[in-house]
Amino acid sequence: MATTALLTDMYEYTMLSAMLHDGTARNDAVFEAFARRLPEGRRFGLLGGTQRLLPLLQEFRFDEPTIGFLRECGAISDAAADYLADFRFTGEVRGLPEGSVYWPGTPVLTVEGELGQCVLLETLVLSVLNHDSAIASAAARMVIAAQGRPIIEMGGRRVHEEAAVAVARAAYLAGFGSTSNLEAGRRFGIPVAGTAAHASVLARRSEREAFAAQVATSGPGTTILVDTYDIAEGIRTAIDVAGPQLAGVRIDSGDLLVEATRARALLDELGATDTQISVTSDLDEYLMEHLQGAPIDRYGAGTRVATGSGHPTAGMVYKLVAVSDEPGGPRRSVAKASSSKRSVGGEKSVFRFPDGREVWTTDGTVPTGAEPVQVPLLRGGDAVGAEDLATVRERVARELAQLPAVARRISAGTALRNSEEWDPAEEAE
Secondary structure: OOOOOOOOOOOHHHHHHHHHHOOOOOOOEEEEEEEEOOOOOOEEEOOOOHHHHHHHOOOOOHHHHHHHHHHHOOOOOOOHHHHOOOOOOOOOEEOOOOOOOOOOOOOEEEEEHHHHHHHHOOHHHHHHHHHHHHHHHHHHHHHHHHHHOOOOEEEEHHOOOHHHHHHHHHHHHOOOOOOOOOHHHHHHHOOOOOOHHHHHHHHOOOOOHHHHHHHHOOOOEEEEOOOOOOHHEEEEEHHHHHHOOOOOEEEEEOOOHHHHHHHHHHHHHHOOOOOOOEEEOOEEEEHHHHOOOOOOHHHHOHHHHOOOOOOOOOEEEEEEEEEEEEOOOOOEEOOOOOOOOOOOOOOOOOOOOOOOOOEEOOOOOOOOOOOOEEEEEEEEEEEOOOOHHHHHHHHHHHHHHHOOOOHHOOOOOOOOOOOOOOOOHOOOO
16 A cells, blocks of 8 residues: 555654543644745745645555554554554645745645644645745746746756656746656656757767767757857857757856857857757856846756755744644634744634735634635545646746735845735835
8 A cells, every 4th residue: 555654753653642642632623834934035935745745645544564663663552553543634624725925924734633633744744845845936036037038947866866856846837847857747747858968978079979969869959068168169060060950059067148148149150040048057046137138048957946946945834723622622722932933823714915915814704805815625635626737837927927026036035924015115126
């Protein structure tokens, strides 16, 4: 049986054992996932991973070998072993639709059900949402900086092999156009792209031999990497081999602003006016912003997107905000009060106004002029909010387009806080 039940931390099972011992495991509970703050310099967060998470929650089940392992390592009591034998999460999950913008404190996911069930899901929820949201947030800023130029995701060699697939998905939903990762293409239907690395040139006696082999197998519609030795000479050889109809050249080193400008002039001189220029080499949103004036047609982003542009986590936490003292009893608000890690107690409803301002309520009231943000995702343990990747991409495009100018700036800045009005003066700058 495929199971995700061990993709978690041991303390979740020791807590379950203690809750079964004192009878609190079947009390009603509400947990919320949120980020206390965004990574330094980020002006907004983009939620990724929700649709990837739903089937993983449904696969949170237990067979005899899994329960046997939990017994052997001392994670569960006998009562917990019995509780888990026919375990299936039967609660409800709601949250922001994947691809939504979020702010510090926004409840991006709410899990409601038996305390013993909900407590087990913490690590799985956070593993997926933290990773995918960090990638999606970094990728979204790159999409903004690219100003319509296509970006290929090519960071799979910088992370774990399964993380590489999730990276490609998160970058694609944020607006990247394609990925170099074939498993991501197979699993999620993401367009794939790729031609040749420097090894292709180094393995031959000359660039001409390498380029000729590439064009012979891929045709002139390929993109040739021209910076192995000398960029200008590489471009001349590429056009000589493929003709002026060559689709593209790629530059992976040097001062990309200078080199792209020189490359465009040389390509035009050689009659290859339609040959496009792609650049790679540790690109992030700041470098893309710097390159806006260059004659560049497309970007390739690897390390900086695969590692969240230097921020490998979105900093989300999963906190209990309401609990009953008996099954079916009234819920009381609970909140963490420790310094620098305070939380806001109470089950929250999230609303947004047309201008993007966000407000939460804990008493069921609907603010005039605001719309609810969260949607049902799991009900009775069954998925009710499944969406395809194309739908998520469309949502991201709308959300990014509607961001105020201050949030779309690429320069490092502070995220706007919950319920805070946009500053018209700053907006006008």
